Amino acid sequence: MANPSPIDIQKALGGIDYPVSKDDLVKHAEGSGAGDDVMETLRGLPDREYDSPTDVNKEASNS
Template sequence: MGSNAMQLQESLAGLDYPVSKEDLVRWAQETGLDTQTLQLLRSLPADQFQSPADIGDAIIELS
C-alpha cells in the first residue's frame, strides 16, 4: 500500500466497528477524503467490515 493508503488505514482506526460500506463511504465524504479514495471505497466488494484490517484487505484485493 502507498502512503495515502497507510494514512487512510490510520484514519479508519477511529471508526466504530463493525461498519457498513454505506457508513464507511458516508464517513469518508464527511471527512473530506479525495474523490479517488471515495471511488475506491465505493468499489469494495464487501458490504460490512469488522476492522480496519478488513478494509485494508479488501483494498489490496482490488489492486
C-alpha cells in the same frame, strides 16, 4: 487513477467504529473530506460488513 495507500484510507476513516457497513464507510470518508482516489476505492468495495481497518485495507488492495 492510482490506488490510495492503506494509510490514506485509514486517515479518511479515522474515528469510525467497527464493525461497519460499506455505506457507512463511504459516508464517514465523505464527511472527513477524503480524496477522490480514496472515495473511488471505498465505493468499489463489496457491499458487506467490515470488522476492522485491516479488513478494509485487505479488500481495497484486492479491488
